[in-house]
Amino acid sequence: MAILYGGDYNPEQWPEDTWQNDWDLMKPVGINSATINVFSWALLEPEEGKFDFSKLDKIVHLLEKNHIQIVMATATGALPFWMTNKYPQINRVDTYGRRQVGGKRENACPNSPDFQRLAKELVEQLAKRYSKVDNIAYWHISNEYNGYCYCDNCAKAFRTWLKKEYHDDLESINHAWGTNFWSHTYHSWDEIIPPMRIGDTYDNGKPVLSGLDLAYRRFQSDSLLNNFKMERDIIKKFDNRPITTNLMGSQKDLDYFKWAKEMDVASWDNYPSFDTPASFTAMQHDLMRGVKAKPFMLMEQTPSQQNWQPFNSLKQPNQMRMLSYQAMAHGAKTIQFFQLKQARNGSEKLHSAVISHSLSMETRVGKELKQLGHELAQLPEDLANAQNNNQVGIIFDWNDYWALEDCMGPTKNLDYVQEVFDYYRAFYNRKIGVDMISKASDFKKYKLIVAPSMYTNSPEVTKKIEDYVENGGNFVTDYMSGIADKDDNVFLGGYPGLLKRVLGLKFDETDALPFDHQNKLVADRTIIGKGSLVCDLIQPVTAHSLAKYSGVFYDDNSVLTKNHFGRGYAFYAGSKLDDSAMNFFMQNILDQSGIKVDLTKHDVEIVKRTGQNDTYTFVINTSDQVKKVSNPDPAAIDLLTNQETKDLLELKPFDVLILKK
């Protein structure tokens, strides 16, 4: 199968007599697939129990006729008004206790029995009817799942979920969440209610009982996952083709590592802003590859302009192509757009599309789409399924994310994704590939594991880390790590709890620096950079101090340490490092880990994928300037031109080379 080059297609928004013209325009461009039926519930079921597939049949037929691969959505992402009017409890209740009314999308209460029943009925009909269609490539369940509900149905379902998680033992909840705090002791299950702004959270949204809030987040993530699984299981009864739902990178609400286990393939929607660094987009791709540790689908991106950001810049010439190949470099096996035909009305009418309002492909963007389409058509299938094998794993953990969001103190400025990105970027800038992994991943594959702000910990994870390091692994972590268990009970006896042993240090205090205050950091009486955000007042035990604070009352305390543990090393950073201090720290880490940095490859992105047959090195100019770079793979062939490559590569603005070997 060729690399899918397509996107969301909503012909039901247009007169039928315009449909064939869409394909007359898009087939020459190379568009070979369409994601359909994403938001058609109101058309498919105009009143409860009465189904009408006539329009969808026509759309499928249109695509069959034009030999277009279909990504078939289940249409459950947005609700018909008859449904939200008839069953108000399907509408979510927000954290202020406000029952929503109909409209928008991705907002059904996941625990509404009515919603579950109606979605089941629809998807059964769809799966039965369209499982026979040959050119369906994937099933696409709902759309961009997100958000939480706080209604009574959720409260009830939450208690059921808790009974299972806590073995039907209310006392174990009282113990796990420390409910004697502020008279929160539960004496019956019915006393447990969701944490809401009109209830048990502060004005800043932080919960009083973080144990409760963490449980509620897990429960809501699971509730939506149950919606997904219900639809998936119905489809699986009729059809064996792969099933996905489109994810959204490092969003906060859902634990994608848990979700990905239930998905045949991960897919996601990439919408960088005008000021999103290329390195951040790279991290998002690596995360979306990481949740299944497999190539993923780029389900959505835009040919040029978004519409929902504060400032929707155009993508510059070649930038869309660059972003497409960047995705592929990090593991994408499809290139898909939202959307194929720009809407005339509704809130997304100014979101660019393959067919723009001009109804012409002879536009700047149209020509770029065509060039990319023709290039993709030449690429080997081996590339689409190639693996990204890296020496460094960075742990990303939604439970840590949530627990840090819930944490009152020490600073309001800590942002989990930003903390992870600090380390990701340090590797990215050194052209060192990274896998985004979970605590459950196989550590042994990696020379180096980094766990930024790994707030929650357990004896099991501690043992896994200790075993990894003992056997020669290198482990890095930093402030706000190892603080508490999964219910947010702090590990006693000094920070960072169970990690004290492998790190060879302890501390009792963490200073919080206001705003942009910074402390100087020194090694051998030389300033190596600055620390900000927080400062752990580290007392090394067995660890070797790499750097200390300077000019503050805790001068004597270490900020960077390295501990020889078994055959490996464990590193710790007690403060947020600026570039200079990060450079010092990384040099120590990389030297010890035996990971080489080729400093000749500066200023472009270099990513490698390994296929069954060949190795593919992507050289990506993410900037709007010409870049010259020494060839990282001198013997390689330029995959797109099939020509040999020179020692010095010159890349035009946003240009990309794929070196095959």
Add this chain to the structure above:
Amino acid sequence: MAILYGGDYNPEQWPEDTWQNDWDLMKPVGINSATINVFSWALLEPEEGKFDFSKLDKIVHLLEKNHIQIVMATATGALPFWMTNKYPQINRVDTYGRRQVGGKRENACPNSPDFQRLAKELVEQLAKRYSKVDNIAYWHISNEYNGYCYCDNCAKAFRTWLKKEYHDDLESINHAWGTNFWSHTYHSWDEIIPPMRIGDTYDNGKPVLSGLDLAYRRFQSDSLLNNFKMERDIIKKFDNRPITTNLMGSQKDLDYFKWAKEMDVASWDNYPSFDTPASFTAMQHDLMRGVKAKPFMLMEQTPSQQNWQPFNSLKQPNQMRMLSYQAMAHGAKTIQFFQLKQARNGSEKLHSAVISHSLSMETRVGKELKQLGHELAQLPEDLANAQNNNQVGIIFDWNDYWALEDCMGPTKNLDYVQEVFDYYRAFYNRKIGVDMISKASDFKKYKLIVAPSMYTNSPEVTKKIEDYVENGGNFVTDYMSGIADKDDNVFLGGYPGLLKRVLGLKFDETDALPFDHQNKLVADRTIIGKGSLVCDLIQPVTAHSLAKYSGVFYDDNSVLTKNHFGRGYAFYAGSKLDDSAMNFFMQNILDQSGIKVDLTKHDVEIVKRTGQNDTYTFVINTSDQVKKVSNPDPAAIDLLTNQETKDLLELKPFDVLILKK
């Protein structure tokens, strides 16, 4: 009738034995009118159906006795508590679904049958009783209508309104609003609900279906207008004197062009802030004259200080007089204040008034009021009714305003009123008088029509513009113009839709510049200024390119164009122009249009009104500095001193001259 010099008067807030003293103070100042009964419903009807006009009778008698002209309000602008308690549905529901409780003002649900009935009963009593009073000059219905309601009564009335607007055809609504987007298809009228924050709008308030939101805005504007019309019709049964309600300049909620048709005379409330440019106030006056294309009443201004702004500066010496004459220059035929006597309590107690808390007129402000009063008494009636005849019309359109507010993309920074003001100010700075007009106005009167960000368009308006230009008119428009029809359906085939022909250009892309980014603009290799906000990537077809972008990837695209079309010219600007670029553009436009700029009249405001007998040229120093300016009308007489004028005029800070010829 002398020029009305008065304002809101609320003696019911004071002991009766103080009333005559008010007039002993104010008559020497020249106050000759009083607006009464604005907020007296609770006094007039202490319980449902029981009326008590005794206090109002006394007030009317007081004013008759003192020979004071009355502006008689209908008292329906604020609701008694017995009413809001007894009929909770009279209280509006806000966009978050919160039913309001009693209090504040201008907040009755316009579609509440109870409110309609009770208002009707009150106004019938009032009209019957006071139609016999001789010294009523005007009727004043309610007060500062504004705001929307989202209750069930409104939802019901909205469906009725829609049935009429869309010919009882639900399918035509589905088509007009593109409801297949996100499964919004309506299958029955009852499925249509108002667009609310707890429903179909984004967190930023933008609607999912702009067609629905635009309709709801029109409906709510009409609903309040129906309230107005009901009261007006009752009064008309008893009294033929002119009826108004006080408007609020470029407020967003109500389509004043539609309202003005129903009013005998427009009136408005002018409350500039300490940092409001004089040019902005001028535009507001011109708009308030424009809605009826007739002189208007300045219903409210303050003698010195407001109370509800963040920083309530004093008006400086002579500034109140200057602002009064500025109003008159732009078409005011009355000078009225809020209010005649400063309140002792309530939220407006620190709002200045003719009689201040000092209870003395021998204050700085009191003396200025007296001077102005004596001047106004001398002015000829011919001036009050004089016309403002201008060569330039700027289109202001509430539907464009609303549609741009509803628009997701391309930038959050677009502000319709600011866009209009950019062009208004360009003329103001050149002493070129402007009429604020609607798309329904007679274009032929003008040498030049400017339509800033004229987002919505139609074949009819397009034809009107084309006819106008073909017959020698000059037309200017800019970015975000001509995009969509009245239901926000984008015109296909390239921007700016139907305007492509008259403008002689097209484009497919509009870049959005973040924050205060600017692009350089060049003509003949010379930088003419900078563009910001958005950049249309214009491809001239028949148009002549006046200027292009420089230093961006779309260098080759035009930013300013001029198209010879028939006997006239159509100009287009693809970006928000800084002063320098605007200067370049205006020079081209004015040269072509044959509108002269007299550069000797710098730095003061010059406005001309034409009466039956004479022409009146206002020379207004809007600054706190002395200004010297060459006499724009050397043969004229100074109306206030009745003396001849010199060739060089010297104006003290905030001074004003009225030159009569």
Add this chain to the structure above:
Amino acid sequence: MAILYGGDYNPEQWPEDTWQNDWDLMKPVGINSATINVFSWALLEPEEGKFDFSKLDKIVHLLEKNHIQIVMATATGALPFWMTNKYPQINRVDTYGRRQVGGKRENACPNSPDFQRLAKELVEQLAKRYSKVDNIAYWHISNEYNGYCYCDNCAKAFRTWLKKEYHDDLESINHAWGTNFWSHTYHSWDEIIPPMRIGDTYDNGKPVLSGLDLAYRRFQSDSLLNNFKMERDIIKKFDNRPITTNLMGSQKDLDYFKWAKEMDVASWDNYPSFDTPASFTAMQHDLMRGVKAKPFMLMEQTPSQQNWQPFNSLKQPNQMRMLSYQAMAHGAKTIQFFQLKQARNGSEKLHSAVISHSLSMETRVGKELKQLGHELAQLPEDLANAQNNNQVGIIFDWNDYWALEDCMGPTKNLDYVQEVFDYYRAFYNRKIGVDMISKASDFKKYKLIVAPSMYTNSPEVTKKIEDYVENGGNFVTDYMSGIADKDDNVFLGGYPGLLKRVLGLKFDETDALPFDHQNKLVADRTIIGKGSLVCDLIQPVTAHSLAKYSGVFYDDNSVLTKNHFGRGYAFYAGSKLDDSAMNFFMQNILDQSGIKVDLTKHDVEIVKRTGQNDTYTFVINTSDQVKKVSNPDPAAIDLLTNQETKDLLELKPFDVLILKK
């Protein structure tokens, strides 16, 4: 009794077998008291009417066994979930009309009959049972009372409260609040509803009827006070030991002068932020001493770090000790912490405590706690009960606070606490001790009374001020003083109302300066500094002008005045003074008042307390720098070392000396 050195202790959050270890750790540190039972309602009454004191009995027994003084709380500060679920009306309704659900704390509706009944039942049980315990030192009712409710029960109770306050006369309310404004006239008591955001307040929260809002604030403060009094009266039946509740400095909601009358001893919780000036903390202490004009308990502070502020800095070495002695200098007779043992979970887990997560006292903070504990153990009881006698009184008045919060105009930037602090700091910087007093305090004790922004006034207070000045007192006030009566009716006849006579001036206008605009102030043609915020345009009558404005249109108006009145002087400032202008003004005031400033005592805080036996002068280095200062009391003995003191004192960072004489 030794000085209490202890804090909140929540052993119910920990396994019982850890309890004795807490005291094995804390007794060597000197901890001698524990505040218990603050949030145990859910444990004490696991279901309605079923009480279980077994755990509390054990805790009391533990403390008795270890000879620890108990501060016994009544546990009514947080509600069990069974209660908030069973009686939803116990949950408050917020100003947006949202009924809260269970959780958080200090949020019972004070007018809920169910809450009142249930609290009564609990406290009766507690008082009866524990009144026999010997080592209870104080009773502590509820916790940090705060916040308002807007429910129907409150509305009902409000009407009852109003009937009493306004002598059952609805007309007197209509008159007092000026309800004819905006048709707010009440015709029956039931028409009165609380001022809410969904009702009678503007979007910025300012009320339409400030009279109503002021009454509602008084009523809500009284309602919570009634809750306090109910509990107090129950305890008093069984136990005569002193009763307190912990206050919160200059918080806005409650009128602490009224509250303090009902309390045996005042206590409060001191939580400065990283950027709180020492002078501001000093003012808070003086206010908390002032509400009863007696020594107070420092009920809560933190050993090092808070958790709920945006940036929770560590206290630096010796800073906790310094803050403890600063409290004592200003009248504290106990030093207590929140809390004794750091929580493992819940929102306060990162709030530092005597026993930290390390479970060791051999930490930096632990060692500092131990040093302080040993010092406090040596201090004489005479010191704890010593008086602060000062020559200057500053009026702090919650009614003024509220009225200024409610005021629409002239500027949004006026902040009552900041206005008071401006003057407080001026004295603080000059080492002049201040008493924070009420309008009901005895003025004659003071050489100088300062009343910053004393918005409300009455004939009685006016007479009191006039008598005070006539008899030789010195009185200072400034802008926004004397404006209105207790119901916010402006005094007519020119500002500042009834104060015109004693001040010897009047004015009609007050300019508001936007943002950080400033006007120059001059005396004898010399610039003495700048004024900001507002500018009263003062016309001296009998007063002498000390300084005028310069460079504004009101040049001729005075800004600073001094009026000889009887045997004393009354000073007035018409603008917010910068340091330079304040210096000029203070010099005039202090010279006239005969208050000496010893300029040698610079840069440290100096506070004096007078005991039965000795005088104690605290010399406090509030900075992290070494300070040298001439000994303010050369003959004194250093209380902590019992050694003689030198003429030149050298204080290490955050060091404190107590000089006994």
